[in-house]
Amino acid sequence: MKKVVVIGSGVGGSAIAALLAKQGAEVHVFERNNFLGGKAASYVRDGFTCDMGIHYTARGDNGPLGIVAKKVSADLQFITEDPFLHLIWDNKSCKLPLKFTGLVPLAKMALTTGVKIKNYWVAFKILNKLLSANTLEDVEPYNDVPLKDFLYQYTDDPELHTLIAIFCGLLIAIPIEEASTGEFMWCFSTWAKTASCAYPRGGFGEICNSYIKTLKKNNGIVRIDEGVKDIKVTNNRVSGVETNKGFYPADIVISNAGIKRTIELAGENQFDEPFVNQTTALRDSLAAVTIKYALDYKPVDIPITLYCDKGFDLKEFIDEISQGKIPKSNPPLFIPCPSVIDNTLAPFGKHILLAGTAVPLSYKNNEQLKEIIDRVDKKVMELFPGIDDHIIFKHTTDVSYIKKMSGRHAGDAIGLAQSYDQVWKNRPGHQTSIEGLYLVGSDAGGNGIGTEMAADSALKLDELITQKYDFK
Ligand SMILES: Cc1cc2nc3c(=O)[nH]c(=O)nc-3n(C[C@H](O)[C@H](O)[C@H](O)COP(=O)(O)OP(=O)(O)OC[C@H]3O[C@@H](n4cnc5c(N)ncnc54)[C@H](O)[C@@H]3O)c2cc1C
Structure with a gap:
């Protein structure tokens, strides 16, 4: 044998x-x-x-x-929930169903993120193109095209670029300037079409x-x-x-x-x-910092919250950190609360909320890391008012933690x-x-x-x- x-x-x-x-x-x-x-x-x-x-x-x-x-x-x-995502863009928000590429959810998303009305048609065309991939052969011609260049072929609407950039950061953890359009197309279209975003029980x-x-x-x-x-x-x-x-x-x-x-x-x-x-x-994908909150109450009804400030630019954020600066903008946040769909994850009546954001693989100084973690924490306090009074414990992790978990040469989130x-x-x-x-x-x-x-x-x-x- x-x-x-x-x-x-x-x-x-x-x-x-x-x-x-x-x-x-x-x-x-x-x-x-x-x-x-x-x-x-x-x-x-x-x-x-x-x-x-x-x-x-x-x-x-x-x-x-x-x-x-x-x-x-x-x-x-695997457990699914519909709607599955609460999208918060500055002070506007909408809830998205698993099948988020229907006309109504798309219109809600465009309104929330401030895409200009004159660009709705172009947004629809981009989406159609992204969703046109059915096989890996379909995406092949786009593999060596940076996603940013692909977007510029359609529009320079900054809100539309930010929206796609947030999905790109979420799915493959790199900025649109570096991302392969073909790979993003594959990830986005298979995700959107199967409409079965889920968490394992x-x-x-x-x-x-x-x-x-x-x-x-x-x-x-x-x-x-x-x-x-x-x-x-x-x-x-x-x-x-x-x-x-x-x-x-x-x-x-x-x-x-x-x-x-x-x-x-x-x-x-x-x-x-x-x-x-x-x-x-x-080269590797970006890394991530995370904060896990064990709570004695239910902070939210929908399993995932996705938060972004208007005009956020991931490349600028990463470049600023790499140059040793404290970034000007607040990072976007991916905030799942899986215990709202799986009550085995926390004691009765209690919940686990996790917040994280992408960061570079290394820092010039620890002050930068501390500042980003503080901003993540502060934003969570703002998004879930009163949460501070319900924290049983909090666990913060950074790049070195990911490196330790995977035993790889770097602390990249994806690979x-x-x-x-x-x-x-x-x-x-x-x-x-x-x-x-x-x-x-x-x-x-x-x-x-x-x-x-x-x-x-x-x-x-x-x-x-x-x-x-x-x-x-
Ligand atoms: C914060 C964060 C958020 C993420 N969010 C998502 C998400 O929402 N959805 C998603 O799909 N993915 C997400 N990912 C990415 C995902 O976790 C990884 O892409 C995936 O788990 C990588 O799997 P892998 O098989 O490459 O192995 P790894 O997870 O890298 O595991 C490698 C294993 O090999 C072991 N190993 C290494 N060297 C040795 C050795 N010498 N001897 C024995 N064992 C060794 C390590 O200890 C480890 O167990 C996220 C990652 C992070 C860090």
Whole structure:
């Protein structure tokens, strides 16, 4: 029987481990943390289940996360709610249904965000174009076009640019100046068309936990708190991995540790020079800061609040921080309150609210970080008046926390940036130049939004590996 070692139990790692074990492979997962799930993990404190990041799935059951769950018969349930989103733009707001691309919700969104009436027709044309993508081949001609350039072909209406930029930041965590139009089209159209934005019952960590449960049912083994120190390679072929507890032989090693960390684990000299050079130059998505609020009341009825100041410019915000300045504008906020649809996440009558925003991967000084976290907190106090009197505990996380959770080389929120020069053929695939060594997760071979891209990567790798190896 073929022995498979999977390094890491993030969404990509736990999905591929479960998929291959289901096919009959002998699978062994090593996880350096003492919990499963990487960035998509949850933790429980005082009866509250909190996401380590801040998560929502764009497509729930109808996307790659749900497809993996069905394939491996995982006990995973996605919950949806309609309306699902409360959009707050300065002092205006509207509630959006899951099918938010209908004429009425679009008109509400345009009114709320201040798109000029004369530009409604152009907004409709942009939306139609974005929604025209049905396959990855449809978006291919737009892959190397920066989203900002795509928008300028239609309009220079700043409110329309800000609106699309906010969706871009939310879905792929980079500014429109860098984003690939094709990749954004794919993320946006699959999200909008499936109209099944959802949260997994029991907390986001249940996604990886449920995959790993099926792995165990299929005789797979998981070792938490046992990081891989080296990937062993003999004559350009993997032979196994070394952890702090010993050597484990393997025919196939699949790394969920990110492409740059994987090269370090195997040793740079084991790879072709062009592969190493190409990889070193790859850039990551933005990072995030988050504040989790455990509350003794219900602050909101709708599961997600999305807040933005009129005219916000993500690139300017990021550039100011990178130059060591305190940014002029307030950051937009993504604020899910998943306990309004899943009462298992908090003790009776209590709720968990999470607020987060995108930030660069590094700061010039700690004052900047402190200021941004203060602004997030202050805005939450304004958006939910009186919340201050109901806080049981508050947990703040920053870039270093994400880096620690994922074990990657950086604290990026998503993985490699889905920028116009890093998608499609310019993005790493699953295969490396070492025989038997594969990559899985948000860096490798998938498309879509965060966790769904990682699950998509696992589904595609499952296909590739089962064509090549017979596990029966
Ligand atoms: C604040 C925040 C908000 C987000 N919001 C969303 C959202 O709303 N929706 C969404 O879909 N996505 C969201 N994401 C993105 C999403 O979490 C990631 O894109 C996705 O989880 C990445 O999965 P992955 O498979 O690439 O692995 P990762 O999560 O990066 O996990 C890698 C795993 O490998 C392990 N590992 C690394 N090195 C080793 C080693 N040497 N030995 C053993 N194990 C190792 C790590 O410990 C980790 O468990 C968000 C992320 C953050 C941080």
